[in-house]
Amino acid sequence: MGNLWHMSEPTVYPEDLPDTNTVVRATAAGGPEVFESAQTPLPEPGPGQLLVTTAAAGVNFIETYQRSGVYPVDYPFVPGTEAAGRILAIGEGVEGYSLGQRVTTCEAATGTYASHFLVDAAKAVAVPDDITDEQAAALPLQGATAHYLINSTYRVSPGQTVLTHAGAGGVGQILTQLLKAKGARVITTTSTEQKAQIAQDAGADHVLGYENFAEEVLQITNGEGVAVVYDGVGKDTFAGSLKSLAVRGMLVLFGGASGQVPPFDLQELNKAGGLFVTRPALHWYLRNAEERTWRYTELFSALTNGDLTLNIGATYPLAEAGRAHEDLESRRTTGKLLLTP
Numbered sequence: 605m606g607n608l609w610h611m612s613e614p615t616v617y618p619e620d621l622p623d624t625n626t627v628v629r630a631t632a633a634g635g636p637e638v639f640e641s642a643q644t645p646l647p648e649p650g651p652g653q654l655l656v657t658t659a660a661a662g663v664n665f666i667e668t669y670q671r672s673g674v675y676p677v678d679y680p681f682v683p684g685t686e687a688a689g690r691i692l693a694i695g696e697g698v699e700g701y702s703l704g705q706r707v708t709t710c711e712a713a714t715g716t717y718a719s720h721f722l723v724d725a726a727k728a729v730a731v732p733d734d735i736t737d738e739q740a741a742a743l744p745l746q747g748a749t750a751h752y753l754i755n756s757t758y759r760v761s762p763g764q765t766v767l768t769h770a771g772a773g774g775v776g777q778i779l780t781q782l783l784k785a786k787g788a789r790v791i792t793t794t795s796t797e798q799k800a801q802i803a804q805d806a807g808a809d810h811v812l813g814y815e816n817f818a819e820e821v822l823q824i825t826n827g828e829g830v831a832v833v834y835d836g837v838g839k840d841t842f843a844g845s846l847k848s849l850a851v852r853g854m855l856v857l858f859g860g861a862s863g864q865v866p867p868f869d870l871q872e873l874n875k876a877g878g879l880f881v882t883r884p885a886l887h888w889y890l891r892n893a894e895e896r897t898w899r900y901t902e903l904f905s906a907l908t909n910g911d912l913t914l915n916i917g918a919t920y921p922l923a924e925a926g927r928a929h930e931d932l933e934s935r936r937t938t939g940k941l942l943l944t945p
């Protein structure tokens with residue numbers, strides 16, 4: 605069926621291309637029920653692009669914000685920026701990739717809730733042989749996030765005490781493991797006993813509940829507070845996170861799993877000890893090939909040397925993406941969530 609496209613040479617493609625792409629798309633802003641499965645034309649790789657057959661796609665919190673309308677998108681909308689798979693076709697001008705090679709990405713693709721996706725070859729990441737498809741799909745977004753948070757947003761040093769929320773979550777478990785590998789002391793929060801055990805298994809030194817966590821952090825640190833808080837929970841933890849900081853400490857607000865933080869009076873930072881607050885996002889920390897190579901090289905090496913284990917909390921068939929969102933939003937999940945076509 606290789607006659608689907610009218611591509612100019614030297615695009616490379618095999619003879620047995622499928623006719624269609626199976627996607628899951630949000631038909632309007634709303635709850636998980638707005639998702640539908642659909643068949644759409646197989647996308648054609650433009651210049652510089654790769655067409656990839658999805659082995660597994662990652663589910664991330666940002667897609668719930670896009671589906672629900674917190675982040676504006678045009679509907680119908682196929683979510684997903686993170687997936688791994690094998691190259692099925694290669695666009696004009698791409699060098700260094702071959703058909704069948706495994707790649708992964710979390711930033712240079714769109715619409716990865718699908719059986720096939722396009723990715724900008726310059727930002728795709730070749731998957732080393734000793735990394736499984738599952739690891740390759742699970743690592744990029746949460747792994748690169750944890751990497752930039754502790755190496756670039758606030759560079760954690762050995763011996764420092766750090767507070768990071770939701771320690772049984774996807775980013776939370778990776779953050780804890782990478783922080784421990786750096787020699788930091790990790791305090792984290794979780795909402796249930798079962799999640800507390802998971803956070804502890806990931807290496808957390810102190811696992812707290814959310815109630816009164818700031819007071820407990822001050823006790824653990826002999827009244828000093830921590831140098832940095834990594835807060836992806838947002839609305840419900842923001843005030844306590846500020847209270848947990850040492851003088852001139854930094855609150856890194858990197859998400860809003862409990863809701864977005866409302867407008868805030870900057871004088872509060874002065875009163876609480878000349879604090880810093882930043883609201884980073886991954887794309888500001890994958891700015892060029894050098895940064896990308898640095899982060900992925902360290903992450904792949906952490907996987908192979910045993911510093912990092914990826915905990916796949918659940919894998920759902922692609923058509924059940926709505927159930928994955930429902931579970932993620934209702935705090936039922938731990939670790940990474942994957943979709944398989």
Ligand SMILES: NC(=O)c1ccc[n+]([C@@H]2O[C@H](COP(=O)([O-])OP(=O)(O)OC[C@H]3O[C@@H](n4cnc5c(N)ncnc54)[C@H](OP(=O)(O)O)[C@@H]3O)[C@@H](O)[C@H]2O)c1
Pocket residue numbers: 663664665666745746749770771772773774775776793794795796799836837840858859860861862863884885886887932933934935936937938939
């Ligand atoms: N800025 C960036 O670059 C970036 C990149 C990736 C992810 N993120 C953010 O990082 C955060 C974590 O992402 P993730 O994919 O790893 O998710 P996750 O941590 O696996 O899931 C979110 C967790 O947040 C906790 N939580 C606390 N209050 C909650 C509430 N009201 N509703 C739902 N969950 C609540 C839950 O753990 P407990 O039940 O234990 O509290 C829940 O399991 C998200 O806010 C996401 O947007 C940001």
